Amino acid sequence: MTVKSAAKRPAPPVSFLSSMWAVVWKDLAAELRSRELISAMLVFSLLVVLIFNFSLELNARERQEVTAGVLWVTFVFAGTLGLNRSMAIEKDGNCLDGLLLAPVDRAAIYFGKVIGNLIFMLLVILIVLPIYSILYNTNLFVPGLLVTILLGAIGYVVSGTLLAAMSVQTRTRDILLPILHLPVVLPVVISAVRASTYFLQGQPMDLIWGSLNLLIGYNVIFTAAAYMLFDYVVQE
Amino acid sequence: MISARNLVKRFGLKSVLRGLDFEVAEGEFVGLLGPNGAGKTTFLRILASLARPSLGRVEVAGFSLPEQAAQVRRRLGVLSHQPLLYPDLTGEENLTFFGRLYNVQNLPERIRNVLALVGLEGRGRDLVRTYSRGMQQRLAIGRAVIHDPDILLLDEPYTGLDQDASAMLDDVLRKVTAEGRTVVMTSHDLVRAQDLCSRFDVLTRGRILASASRQDVPPDGLQAFYRRSVSSLEPGRAGAHDG
Known part of the structure; x- marks a missing residue:
C-alpha cells in the first residue's frame, strides 16, 4: 500500500465558493450529530421568552410595544451563546489550525462560518417566533418584520463571527465576546428594535426606511471590513 | 526544500528564535531536538505559515513565506500532538x-x-x-x-501515546515517509528519532546548536550527542530528553 500518488503536482487550488461551502457543510454535519449549539440557543431563548411572559403583566397595547425589545434581547443573547460555541469548536481540538493550514482564501473560512452561524440563528428564530406568538397572543408573521429579523441577524452574525474569532484565542473567551460584541452591534439592535416595532404597529414605510437603511449599511460595511480583517485576526 | 536564514521570532520583548539558520534537502528526514521552550514548535509554526517571522527569510519548496503562503500550504502536511x-x-x-x-x-x-x-x-x-x-x-x-x-512537518507526534500506539505510529510514519517525502519532526523521544531520522539538529535558545547526520552518530549514540550539544549552553537541562 502506498499513499503517495503518481502525480507530483499538487491539485489546483479550490475555488472560493467550494471552500466556503465545505466549511458550511462541516459545521452543519457536526451540529446535526451533536445538537449542542442549537439546543443551547433554543433552550435559552425559550426560557427568556417564558420569563418575560410570566414576569410582565401586560395589556394588549403594552404587549405590542415591548414585543420587539423582548424578541431582540432573546435573539442577541442566544446568538452570543451560539457564536461562542461555534468558534470554541474550532479552538478546542486546535481545529482552527487545521483550517488555517488549508490552501484556501481565509475569507472563505470566515464566510463559511458566517453562513453556518446564520443558519443556526435563523433556525432558532423560526422556532421561537410561533411560540412567542402563542404566548403573547401577537401575530409576528408580518413580512416586514421577517425582513427586519433577517437583516438584523445578518448584521449580528457578520460582526459577531469576526469578534468571536478574535476572542476565542484568549483565556477569557466566554466573557470577552459579549463585552466586545454588544457595543459594536448596538446600531443593529437599536435599528432592528425600532423597525420591528414600527412594522408591528403598522406604521408607514417612510418612518421605517431609516432604520432599514441603517441595517443594510451596517451589514455592507461590516461584511467588507471582516473580509479584509479576518486574515489578520487569525494570524499569529 | 526548506531554507531559513537569520530567522527571528519575538513575542513582545521575548525572543524565541534568535537568528536561526536551517536547511533541509529534498527527501531528508530531519529530527529537530531540543529542550522545552527552545523554540521548536514556534519554528514549525512559521514553516507551516501559521505564524509570521519577526525577521529573516524562509523558503519552503521554492516559495517564500509569508508572501506565498498558499502555494506552500498546498505542498505541506502538518501533524502535531x-x-x-x-x-x-x-x-x-x-x-x-x-x-x-x-x-x-x-x-x-x-x-x-x-x-x-x-x-x-x-x-x-x-x-x-x-x-x-x-x-x-x-x-x-x-x-x-x-x-x-511533498513535505511533512511533525510536531511531537508521539505525545500522549502508549507503547502500542507509538509502535503503530512508527509503522505508519515509515510508510508515509518511504517515498521520498521531506520530513521535519520535533521530538523528545531520542530513541524513536534515532530510528526514524536521517539527520539530527539540536535547537536551543532559538538557534541550531549542533547538527549531525545519521552516519555521524553511532547506534544508540544520539543521547550522548544531544547531551554534549545542550550541556554546553544549558548544563542543567541536558537530561530533559531522557527516554
Whole structure:
C-alpha cells in the first residue's frame, strides 16, 4: 500500500465558493450529530421568552410595544451563546489550525462560518417566533418584520463571527465576546428594535426606511471590513 | 526544500528564535531536538505559515513565506500532538472535509487508500470522538497526507501515546515517509528519532546548536550527542530528553 500518488503536482487550488461551502457543510454535519449549539440557543431563548411572559403583566397595547425589545434581547443573547460555541469548536481540538493550514482564501473560512452561524440563528428564530406568538397572543408573521429579523441577524452574525474569532484565542473567551460584541452591534439592535416595532404597529414605510437603511449599511460595511480583517485576526 | 536564514521570532520583548539558520534537502528526514521552550514548535509554526517571522527569510519548496503562503500550504502536511480533527464527524467525513479544502481529485478512492494506510479501514464511519488517542493520531496522519504533500512537518507526534500506539505510529510514519517525502519532526523521544531520522539538529535558545547526520552518530549514540550539544549552553537541562 502506498499513499503517495503518481502525480507530483499538487491539485489546483479550490475555488472560493467550494471552500466556503465545505466549511458550511462541516459545521452543519457536526451540529446535526451533536445538537449542542442549537439546543443551547433554543433552550435559552425559550426560557427568556417564558420569563418575560410570566414576569410582565401586560395589556394588549403594552404587549405590542415591548414585543420587539423582548424578541431582540432573546435573539442577541442566544446568538452570543451560539457564536461562542461555534468558534470554541474550532479552538478546542486546535481545529482552527487545521483550517488555517488549508490552501484556501481565509475569507472563505470566515464566510463559511458566517453562513453556518446564520443558519443556526435563523433556525432558532423560526422556532421561537410561533411560540412567542402563542404566548403573547401577537401575530409576528408580518413580512416586514421577517425582513427586519433577517437583516438584523445578518448584521449580528457578520460582526459577531469576526469578534468571536478574535476572542476565542484568549483565556477569557466566554466573557470577552459579549463585552466586545454588544457595543459594536448596538446600531443593529437599536435599528432592528425600532423597525420591528414600527412594522408591528403598522406604521408607514417612510418612518421605517431609516432604520432599514441603517441595517443594510451596517451589514455592507461590516461584511467588507471582516473580509479584509479576518486574515489578520487569525494570524499569529 | 526548506531554507531559513537569520530567522527571528519575538513575542513582545521575548525572543524565541534568535537568528536561526536551517536547511533541509529534498527527501531528508530531519529530527529537530531540543529542550522545552527552545523554540521548536514556534519554528514549525512559521514553516507551516501559521505564524509570521519577526525577521529573516524562509523558503519552503521554492516559495517564500509569508508572501506565498498558499502555494506552500498546498505542498505541506502538518501533524502535531493534537489531531486537528472534528470529534463530531466520522473519520471519513473529516478526511472528506480536508480533502475538499485541498481540492483532492477522486476523493472517495483517496480516502479509502489513506484509511487503509493508517489501518482504520473498518472504522472510517465511526465518530472520531469514539476513537482512542492512538486511532485519532493515525487518522491525523491521514489528514496530513490526504493531499499527497511533498513535505511533512511533525510536531511531537508521539505525545500522549502508549507503547502500542507509538509502535503503530512508527509503522505508519515509515510508510508515509518511504517515498521520498521531506520530513521535519520535533521530538523528545531520542530513541524513536534515532530510528526514524536521517539527520539530527539540536535547537536551543532559538538557534541550531549542533547538527549531525545519521552516519555521524553511532547506534544508540544520539543521547550522548544531544547531551554534549545542550550541556554546553544549558548544563542543567541536558537530561530533559531522557527516554
